[in-house]
Amino acid sequence: MPIIDHEALINPEPEQIIWRYLDLDKFESILRDKGLFFCRSDKFSDPFEGTVPKGESENRVSTEKRLVQFHNSDMTHEEAVKRSYEIGNLHKRFRRAFIVNCWHINQGESDAMWRLYLKTNEGVVIQTTVKKLRESFDNSDEEIYISKVRYLDYEKNIWFHANDYPVRGYNIFTPIVHKRTAFVHESELRIFQQINEAVDNDKYWDDKPNYMGKHISCNIEHLIDKVIIPPTADEPIKNKVEEIMKKYGLTREIEKSKLNEEPYY
Numbered sequence: 001m002p003i004i005d006h007e008a009l010i011n012p013e014p015e016q017i018i019w020r021y022l023d024l025d026k027f028e029s030i031l032r033d034k035g036l037f038f039c040r041s042d043k044f045s046d047p048f049e050g051t052v053p054k055g056e057s058e059n060r061v062s063t064e065k066r067l068v069q070f071h072n073s074d075m076t077h078e079e080a081v082k083r084s085y086e087i088g089n090l091h092k093r094f095r096r097a098f099i100v101n102c103w104h105i106n107q108g109e110s111d112a113m114w115r116l117y118l119k120t121n122e123g124v125v126i127q128t129t130v131k132k133l134r135e136s137f138d139n140s141d142e143e144i145y146i147s148k149v150r151y152l153d154y155e156k157n158i159w160f161h162a163n164d165y166p167v168r169g170y171n172i173f174t175p176i177v178h179k180r181t182a183f184v185h186e187s188e189l190r191i192f193q194q195i196n197e198a199v200d201n202d203k204y205w206d207d208k209p210n211y212m213g214k215h216i217s218c219n220i221e222h223l224i225d226k227v228i229i230p231p232t233a234d235e236p237i238k239n240k241v242e243e244i245m246k247k248y249g250l251t252r253e254i255e256k257s258k259l260n261e262e263p264y265y
Helices: 024-033 054-058 060-070 077-095 111-117 130-135 181-186 235-248
Strands: 017-023 035-040 098-105 123-129 145-148 150-152 178-180 188-194 213-217 226-229 254-256
Touching (some): 017 024, 017 111, 035 188, 098 213, 111 123, 150 181, 226 235, 235 254
Parallel strands (some): 150 178
Antiparallel strands (some): 017 098, 035 098, 098 188, 123 226, 145 188
């Protein structure tokens, strides 16, 4: 099944270059399992993941009343407060129901991302394009969505913006494609899945193979354009990467990061 677009999501350009920075264990798991790992959104380090801006939360009661009036009906203040509480609770439950796989949008390498995701030289970055990422799931039976992430000041901004996010009304996808401006350096593209069974079942993940999320198969051979090793990686690191790729049958020329090339004078 092709990756799905949706009106509440922010579509990336097909030829946009994207990157995934990985330690060697995660790189090997991608090749071994022939797919990508999608992490539960409630297991990310950011406590605001999947939540709402302050203004959206504070105005929820009046928003509910306006929506009811729009449909020629009425709602008491108490009913609006109750409805507001229910929506807030729904957001909390959906945090465990969304699983996400993240990529970095950039035309070139990022020194900051090397430092953020690799604590040692034992890692790689996978380079591909949005188009190839989409195509790698063409034969999957899974429902997967794609969106760029939009960054907001959660104290001052709301979701709607006439140009950047002209989406009116409420949609459960909206919180999953927004993050605080503190994370703007990630320039994130994410693919994600909504697991309906997990919304109302807080024990859903207890008996799963990995309580942190779910592995989803895709065409790794088609997905990966380039495999690049860190700027300070030595020959033994390159050999390790070669061994992993040979073990799982991935044929690519290993490139060295260009960040430590000789400068011009």
